[in-house]
Amino acid sequence: xxxxKQEINDPSDPYAAEPTRHPALQINNLKPFxxxxxxxxxxxxxxxxxxxxxxxxxxxxxxxDPESYRLEIEGLPGGVASLTLKExxxxxxxxxxxxxxxxxxxxxxxxxxxxxxxGLNWGIAAISNATWSGARLRDVxxxxxxxxxxxxxxxxxxxxxxxxDVTGTPYGASIPLNKAMSDEGDVLLAYEMNGEDxxxxxxxxxxxxxxxxxxxxxxxWLGKIVVSSEESKSHWQQNDYKGFSPGTDWDTVDFKSxxxxxxxxxxxxxxxxxxxxxxxxxxxEVTVKGYAWSGGGREVVRVDISIDGGNTWHVAKLRTSDDGxxxxxxxxxAWKLWEINIPLPQKPQELEIVCKAVDNSYNTQPDxxxxxxNLRGVLSNAWHRVKIKVSDDLSD
Amino acid sequence: xxxxKQEINDPSDPYAAEPTRHPALQINNLKPFxxxxxxxxxxxxxxxxxxxxxxxxxxxxxxxDPESYRLEIEGLPGGVASLTLKExxxxxxxxxxxxxxxxxxxxxxxxxxxxxxxGLNWGIAAISNATWSGARLRDVxxxxxxxxxxxxxxxxxxxxxxxxDVTGTPYGASIPLNKAMSDEGDVLLAYEMNGEDxxxxxxxxxxxxxxxxxxxxxxxWLGKIVVSSEESKSHWQQNDYKGFSPGTDWDTVDFKSxxxxxxxxxxxxxxxxxxxxxxxxxxxEVTVKGYAWSGGGREVVRVDISIDGGNTWHVAKLRTSDDGxxxxxxxxxAWKLWEINIPLPQKPQELEIVCKAVDNSYNTQPDxxxxxxNLRGVLSNAWHRVKIKVSDDLSD
Ligand SMILES: [Mo]
Ligand SMILES: [Mo]
Numbered sequence: 001x002x003x004x005k006q007e008i009n010d011p012s013d014p015y016a017a018e019p020t021r022h023p024a025l026q027i028n029n030l031k032p033f034x035x036x037x038x039x040x041x042x043x044x045x046x047x048x049x050x051x052x053x054x055x056x057x058x059x060x061x062x063x064x065d066p067e068s069y070r071l072e073i074e075g076l077p078g079g080v081a082s083l084t085l086k087e088x089x090x091x092x093x094x095x096x097x098x099x100x101x102x103x104x105x106x107x108x109x110x111x112x113x114x115x116x117x118x119g120l121n122w123g124i125a126a127i128s129n130a131t132w133s134g135a136r137l138r139d140v141x142x143x144x145x146x147x148x149x150x151x152x153x154x155x156x157x158x159x160x161x162x163x164x165d166v167t168g169t170p171y172g173a174s175i176p177l178n179k180a181m182s183d184e185g186d187v188l189l190a191y192e193m194n195g196e197d198x199x200x201x202x203x204x205x206x207x208x209x210x211x212x213x214x215x216x217x218x219x220x221w222l223g224k225i226v227v228s229s230e231e232s233k234s235h236w237q238q239n240d241y242k243g244f245s246p247g248t249d250w251d252t253v254d255f256k257s258x259x260x261x262x263x264x265x266x267x268x269x270x271x272x273x274x275x276x277x278x279x280x281x282x283x284x285e286v287t288v289k290g291y292a293w294s295g296g297g298r299e300v301v302r303v304d305i306s307i308d309g310g311n312t313w314h315v316a317k318l319r320t321s322d323d324g325x326x327x328x329x330x331x332x333x334a335w336k337l338w339e340i341n342i343p344l345p346q347k348p349q350e351l352e353i354v355c356k357a358v359d360n361s362y363n364t365q366p367d368x369x370x371x372x373x374n375l376r377g378v379l380s381n382a383w384h385r386v387k388i389k390v391s392d393d394l395s396d
Numbered sequence: 397x398x399x400x401k402q403e404i405n406d407p408s409d410p411y412a413a414e415p416t417r418h419p420a421l422q423i424n425n426l427k428p429f430x431x432x433x434x435x436x437x438x439x440x441x442x443x444x445x446x447x448x449x450x451x452x453x454x455x456x457x458x459x460x461d462p463e464s465y466r467l468e469i470e471g472l473p474g475g476v477a478s479l480t481l482k483e484x485x486x487x488x489x490x491x492x493x494x495x496x497x498x499x500x501x502x503x504x505x506x507x508x509x510x511x512x513x514x515g516l517n518w519g520i521a522a523i524s525n526a527t528w529s530g531a532r533l534r535d536v537x538x539x540x541x542x543x544x545x546x547x548x549x550x551x552x553x554x555x556x557x558x559x560x561d562v563t564g565t566p567y568g569a570s571i572p573l574n575k576a577m578s579d580e581g582d583v584l585l586a587y588e589m590n591g592e593d594x595x596x597x598x599x600x601x602x603x604x605x606x607x608x609x610x611x612x613x614x615x616x617w618l619g620k621i622v623v624s625s626e627e628s629k630s631h632w633q634q635n636d637y638k639g640f641s642p643g644t645d646w647d648t649v650d651f652k653s654x655x656x657x658x659x660x661x662x663x664x665x666x667x668x669x670x671x672x673x674x675x676x677x678x679x680x681e682v683t684v685k686g687y688a689w690s691g692g693g694r695e696v697v698r699v700d701i702s703i704d705g706g707n708t709w710h711v712a713k714l715r716t717s718d719d720g721x722x723x724x725x726x727x728x729x730a731w732k733l734w735e736i737n738i739p740l741p742q743k744p745q746e747l748e749i750v751c752k753a754v755d756n757s758y759n760t761q762p763d764x765x766x767x768x769x770n771l772r773g774v775l776s777n778a779w780h781r782v783k784i785k786v787s788d789d790l791s792d
Contacts, residue, residue, distance in 0.1 A: 259756050
């Protein structure tokens with residue numbers, strides 16, 4: 001039904017020209033389009049196919065003509081620079097990284113169960129992993145005159161999308177200058193996703209990919225870059241995508257008191273089995289699968305799994321990449337998929353399966369949701385818990 | 397009594413010449429000397445006085461003659477370099493940072509309460525904050541020929557202390573090359589602590605200070621630096637100071653399966669009031685104080701305090717530094733002290749005060765100790781809990 005609505009072509013609807021989407025996606029909001037894949041599909045492949053990669057749009061998808069597309073750059077010597085797509089592709093070395101993107105609201109639905117929050121009710125699949133190719137942001141900024149003089153006055157790099165609200169205000173965000181310019185930061189002006197032109201939903205023709213950093217700063221349909229002494233003034237940078245104490249409510253919240261989310265904390269979740277699954281005693285073991293990832297290029301070094309609600313723990317087997325090559329130090333941009341077979345107890349019962357990950361700074365996930373609850377429902381990274389039933393073949 | 401033992405001068409005792417120590421220190425082990433200050437003294441000053449700065453020695457304190465001292469450097473073009481103390485002080489710019497050091501075993505006693513672990517029974521004060529001055533490690537390595545050719549073959553910088561065990565094996569550790577060489581890594585060959593020559597217990601004449609990284613890699617009485625393709629082979633790098641799953645015991649542990657601890661996770665603890673304190677209902681509020689810190693230069697952005705065991709939370713006031721200047725992005729090497737006055741409930745009862753901190757990657761502390769328990773008792777960073785009594789004046 002939702003899909004049918006898309007097909008009605010009302011020219012006054014800013015969403016009339018949205019791309020068609022994969023039917024497996026679970027739609028959280030149609031306009032703007034927000035959807036996630038079924039968890040089981042997520043852990044089926046180390047690289048998430050673009051069609052089922054989670055989609056988080058804040059505004060209508062803009063139609064951009066690649067021929068007339070210009071990327072503007074402000075805040076460097078010599079005024080405003082303007083770059084064609086062809087120039088971006090041909091004048092700078094093409095760099096490819098594998099990076100996981102995660103929405104700040106991933107797993108928000110678990111916070112909603114504690115107490116209502118404001119935001120789309122994401123499950124555990126507002127996270128996906130892809131390869132991204134493009135020019136390095138630092139190469140482009142150096143080419144246009146970035147140097148010590150600019151560095152001394154600047155602290156942020158702002159991004160503006162070509163997607164706009166009804167008043168003409170574009171989506172916007174910024175990242176710290178040191179992330180943008182670091183040799184090891186791997187920030188890309190990406191024009192390819194999984195070896196093909198960026199799909200419309202993922203920012204065609206150019207998206208900034210900021211690995212290790214919350215999805216919201218990975219601005220799609222990138223129209224403008226501004227090197228600045230200030231953060232982006234956008235709503236999404238200033239008055240959204242920030243974390244607060246569980247005691248802070250909409251009457252008391254002061255958005256200036258918290259930093260904009262950049263790097264995300266350690267995260268993991270169980271993609272298999274699904275909540276409510278029944279397994280048979282005669283199976284003797286249960287296979288548990290999931291993903292784990294941490295922000296800031298911190299590598300996941302261990303995932304602990306429990307089938308007794310967190311009393312005893314087993315260590316899962318991690319899958320680092322398709323080729324098994326470990327990430328460079330400080331540049332673990334991609335998730336790890338994990339898997340483990342755990343012996344079943346010998347009597348019918350309900351099991352609570354739990355996972356928690358550890359990164360190479362030895363940060364770990366908090367046990368429960370309530371103490372990290374926040375009014376926007378972001379940063380939901382408590383232990384993931386899935387209840388299943390072990391039943392006796394005979395008694396079934 | 398312990399102090400008296402020190403004064404008996406037995407020349408065959410490798411610990412015969414240890415320095416005298418501040419009487420307020422709580423001694424966890426005498427030989428080698430390991431001691432921490434009383435928690436209340438810890439939060440009395442933003443900069444910890446050197447005399448009460450926690451002391452964690454692995455071996456006897458070596459007596460080093462500053463005149464004949466040489467710092468050797470291996471793994472750079474031109475063979476072994478050798479540097480006098482005078483050269484270190486005069487040939488390289490003097491750089492000063494404020495940095496908190498924390499022992500990997502800080503708060504181990506809380507893990508011991510869950511199940512016995514191996515190690516010194518540290519309380520919450522195996523952490524302290526000081527100013528450190530010295531030459532930047534990167535300046536020294538560049539001076540002796542570090543360049544792209546060395547970088548292409550090296551991945552670690554190893555450190556050897558002049559402190560040795562009975563077989564002559566020195567203390568040793570290593571850090572990743574990118575931390576050592578980063579412009580923003582602030583790794584120092586420190587010869588001053590809090591504006592004076594390093595005290596004997598803190599590495600006189602030279603200690604490497606690796607801000608944001610576990611105390612164990614901040615090698616004292618530094619004798620040798622080796623730029624290498626390999627980590628330090630020392631016991632403390634290879635078979636100690638690593639984290640494991642709670643299910644791993646001494647029969648099953650494989651030290652090769654876990655990375656050496658480098659950056660430490662988010663941490664906080666309550667220094668005031670002490671466990672078991674009684675407060676009067678008529679006081680109307682209770683003042684709670686403590687410290688918070690995170691590894692890797694991640695800034696503490698919030699500390700949440702509860703006096704009802706974690707059901708409701710208040711946000712503490714943070715003290716960033718003596719001068720109030722915020723740290724540079726990614727270089728928050730120093731702790732924050734925090735304080736809050738919380739209204740008391742209106743009936744006599746026992747209160748459980750809890751604290752948890754959040755850093756600017758929005759990592760937070762786990763709720764409970766058991767799920768992060770590990771056989772070495774390191775990385776103990778669950779919520780800190782202190783029980784106090786609220787009593788009625790009249791009923792007392
Ligand atoms: Mo997001
Ligand atoms: Mo330590």
